[in-house]
Amino acid sequence: MNVIAIQMHFKRNLLAYIAALPMALTVFVAYMGTMFWSVRLSFSSSRMLPKNDFVGFVQYERLFNTSRWISSLENLLLIAFLFLVICFVLGFLLSIFIDQKIKAESFFRTVFLFPYAMSFIVTGLVWQWIFNPQLGVQKTVQALGWDSFQFDWIVNPDMVLYTVVIAAVWQGAGLVMALLLAGLRGIDEDLWKATKIDGIPAWRVYISIILPMLRPMIITTVVLLSISIIKMYDVVVAMTGGGPGVASEVPAKFIMDNLFERANIGIATAASTVMLTTILCLIAPFIYSNYIKKQGR
Amino acid sequence: MLSISPTNLKFASKRASSIQMQWGRIGIYGFLLVTALFFLLPLYVMLVTSFKELDEIRLSSIFALPQDVSWDYWKVAWSSACTGLECNGLQVGFWNSVQILIPSVIISVMFGAINGYALSFWKIKGANILFACLLLGAFIPYQVFIYPLIRVYAEIGIYGTLTGVVVSHVIFGMPIMTLLFRNYYSTLPIELFNAARIDGAGFFKVFFIIMLPMSTPIIIVAVIMQVTNIWNDFLIGLVFAGNDNLPMTVQLNNIVNTTTGERAYNVNMAATILTSLVPLIIYVASGRWFVRGIASGSVKG
Numbered sequence: 001m002n003v004i005a006i007q008m009h010f011k012r013n014l015l016a017y018i019a020a021l022p023m024a025l026t027v028f029v030a031y032m033g034t035m036f037w038s039v040r041l042s043f044s045s046s047r048m049l050p051k052n053d054f055v056g057f058v059q060y061e062r063l064f065n066t067s068r069w070i071s072s073l074e075n076l077l078l079i080a081f082l083f084l085v086i087c088f089v090l091g092f093l094l095s096i097f098i099d100q101k102i103k104a105e106s107f108f109r110t111v112f113l114f115p116y117a118m119s120f121i122v123t124g125l126v127w128q129w130i131f132n133p134q135l136g137v138q139k140t141v142q143a144l145g146w147d148s149f150q151f152d153w154i155v156n157p158d159m160v161l162y163t164v165v166i167a168a169v170w171q172g173a174g175l176v177m178a179l180l181l182a183g184l185r186g187i188d189e190d191l192w193k194a195t196k197i198d199g200i201p202a203w204r205v206y207i208s209i210i211l212p213m214l215r216p217m218i219i220t221t222v223v224l225l226s227i228s229i230i231k232m233y234d235v236v237v238a239m240t241g242g243g244p245g246v247a248s249e250v251p252a253k254f255i256m257d258n259l260f261e262r263a264n265i266g267i268a269t270a271a272s273t274v275m276l277t278t279i280l281c282l283i284a285p286f287i288y289s290n291y292i293k294k295q296g297r
Numbered sequence: 298m299l300s301i302s303p304t305n306l307k308f309a310s311k312r313a314s315s316i317q318m319q320w321g322r323i324g325i326y327g328f329l330l331v332t333a334l335f336f337l338l339p340l341y342v343m344l345v346t347s348f349k350e351l352d353e354i355r356l357s358s359i360f361a362l363p364q365d366v367s368w369d370y371w372k373v374a375w376s377s378a379c380t381g382l383e384c385n386g387l388q389v390g391f392w393n394s395v396q397i398l399i400p401s402v403i404i405s406v407m408f409g410a411i412n413g414y415a416l417s418f419w420k421i422k423g424a425n426i427l428f429a430c431l432l433l434g435a436f437i438p439y440q441v442f443i444y445p446l447i448r449v450y451a452e453i454g455i456y457g458t459l460t461g462v463v464v465s466h467v468i469f470g471m472p473i474m475t476l477l478f479r480n481y482y483s484t485l486p487i488e489l490f491n492a493a494r495i496d497g498a499g500f501f502k503v504f505f506i507i508m509l510p511m512s513t514p515i516i517i518v519a520v521i522m523q524v525t526n527i528w529n530d531f532l533i534g535l536v537f538a539g540n541d542n543l544p545m546t547v548q549l550n551n552i553v554n555t556t557t558g559e560r561a562y563n564v565n566m567a568a569t570i571l572t573s574l575v576p577l578i579i580y581v582a583s584g585r586w587f588v589r590g591i592a593s594g595s596v597k598g
Contacts, residue, residue, distance in 0.1 A: 009420070013419055013420060013421065013500075015499060015500035015501065016415050016419035016420075016421055016500050017421060019411050019412075019415050019500060019501075020412065020415050020416075020421055020424075020427070022408055022412075023408070023412045023415075023427065023431060023471065023475065024427060026431065026434075026468050026471050027427055027430045027431050027434065029449075030434075030442065030446065030468045031430065031431075031433075031434040031437070031442070032430065033445070034441070034442040034444075034445035034446055034449070035437070035441055035442065037444075037445035037448075038441050038442070038444060038445055041444070041445075050448075090332070093328070094329070094332060097325045097328060097329055098329070100322075100325055102325065102326070102329070106584075108329055108333060109588075110581070110584075111333045111336050111337060112332070112333070112336055113580075113587075113588070114336070114340075114577065114580055114581075115336060115339075116591075117525055117529075117576040117577060117579070117580035117587070118529070118573050118576060118577070119528070119529030119530075119531065119546050119572070119573065119576070120529070120531065121529075121531050121546045121549060121550050121572070122546075122549070122569050122572055122573045123339075125549070125550070125553050125565070125569050126339040126342065126343055126569060127339065129342065129343075129346070129359075129562070129565075129566065130338070130339060130342055130359065135354060135355065135359065135562065136359050137359065139358075139359070140358040140359045140360060143358060144358075170335070170336065170339065174336075175591060178588050178591055179591065182588075227436050230438060231438045231439070233531075233532060234531040234532065234546075237531075237550065238550055238553075238554070241554070252438055252440055255440040256440065256443075259440075259443065259444055265444065268440075268444070269444065271440075272438065272440045272441045273441075275438050275440065275441065276437060276438070276441045279436055279437055279438065280433070280437075283433065283436045284433070287429060287432050287433060287436075288429070
């Protein structure tokens with residue numbers, strides 16, 4: 001292209017460029033700019049106040065010597081694993097059963113998805129209430145006569161993570177159901193006729209044929225769920241506050257506490273850089289294959 | 298007399314399989330009903346608790362129905378529950394949330410529409426890369442952006458103001474909004490656009506006269522998504538709103554998890570229901586539109 005052609009291009013599309021300006025500003029200033037700033041700060045000696053020096057990986061060393069950070073990572077791994085598996089299995093089962101031409105289908109769909117419309121704060125508070133040993137399920141069962149009944153998970157450091165998983169599954173399983181149901185509805189009826197003639201049992205069909213066919217939906221679902229888990233913050237704040245002790249601490253909350261309560265900018269930005277790197281590795285191939293390659297004009 | 302003829306056999310096996318089918322149906326409904334109970338349980342517990350007296354809460358089962366229904370605790374939750382020293386109830390947070398919600402939704406949907414339109418019909422150099430970076434932003438935890446953004450906001454004087462929260466919602470809502478509209482517009486025939494261009498219509502004329510009138514369905518989806526997302530937001534409100542504009546979710550958490558005084562569980566539950574009312578109503582009223590938003594967007598910020 002020569003200079004005149006380039007000039008022509010910009011002149012003809014000038015307004016489009018101007019209209020894209022807010023988007024460019026958001027990307028370059030609000031996302032990239034702040035991201036690099038955060039990463040930059042993680043290599044400085046900042047504590048209460050940001051500093052401009054360069055100290056290498058000192059903050060990262062401090063970070064990974066902080067037992068609270070290590071346990072928050074371990075907690076997150078356990079929560080993520082259980083949440084993904086349970087959410088997916090439950091959501092897939094629900095979508096299969098709802099797809100069996102059942103009665104009251106829209107009632108069931110509405111019930112399974114409504115928690116997804118609730119905020120994490122509400123989710124956390126309700127489940128905190130149900131799990132409360134003095135007033136919730138434990139007390140109710142004990143009052144029925146089973147005096148030794150124990151259900152104190154939410155105040156038990158070994159079990160508290162499972163209560164968080166239950167609350168998170170309650171909120172997220174409906175999403176899996178809705179997305180996979182949409183996938184199931186798109187499958188050709190002829191497939192079922194063919195497998196019926198061949199006498200293949202239904203469960204085999206679902207596992208060996210349908211599941212691979214739903215691959216794109218499954219990838220989307222897993223990515224969505226993983227992201228929501230890595231970002232997990234509100235539900236823990238509302239439900240356990242990270243406790244008892246640090247038994248339900250999660251990375252997102254660790255960063256917020258270090259930023260605002262402990263005034264420890266260096267560690268907080270180092271931790272957020274670790275989170276950022278993890279997410280980027282998880283997500284970049286997904287974005288490329290799902291949104292850029294396929295849907296471009 | 299019992300003779301084993303092929304027809305009899307066939308009949309027997311058919312009956313056996315239909316009995317099996319029936320058990321299968323019972324299993325399906327059983328599983329769905331039990332799961333539905335699990336999903337409805339928290340809602341039920343919230344509701345009954347919000348009507349009980351404190352003594353009743355201590356004595357009765359968490360699942361028991363309230364002895365009598367009074368709206369007293371709802372009124373307390375709405376107009377006189379305390380956060381710290383102020384006792385003006387959740388209504389403060391409600392109106393703050395409304396004030397945050399309206400401009401945030403309008404501006405972010407508008408930007409989404411214009412971005413989507415520009416990306417799918419106009420040849421902008423580097424558009425794909427820009428869009429990829431924008432989407433990437435949807436997945437990155439807010440914690441990465443928060444500290445520098447606070448500094449920038451403080452510098453230009455919008456930290457802790459209504460403008461600050463609205464700008465943040467627009468920034469963080471932009472990826473999903475742009476994605477929705479871009480995907481929608483790329484299903485429209487390009488000939489439509491070309492024809493309008495040949496007739497000499499410019500960027501905004503094509504947008505307002507041709508594209509916008511065809512966008513009603515996707516605008517509905519976008520508004521539903523943004524209203525739910527912004528209403529349910531906790532983190533952005535907590536960090537950027539400042540004490541005078543705290544949204545309902547933040548205030549709810551402050552009311553419930555306050556450490557001073559006796560815990561009024563009935564008021565807390567009423568407050569929790571009140572906070573989830575807006576998204577619940579939208580969810581029930583919008584029905585399939587809500588699902589459509591999830592399916593077509595598939596990126597929740």
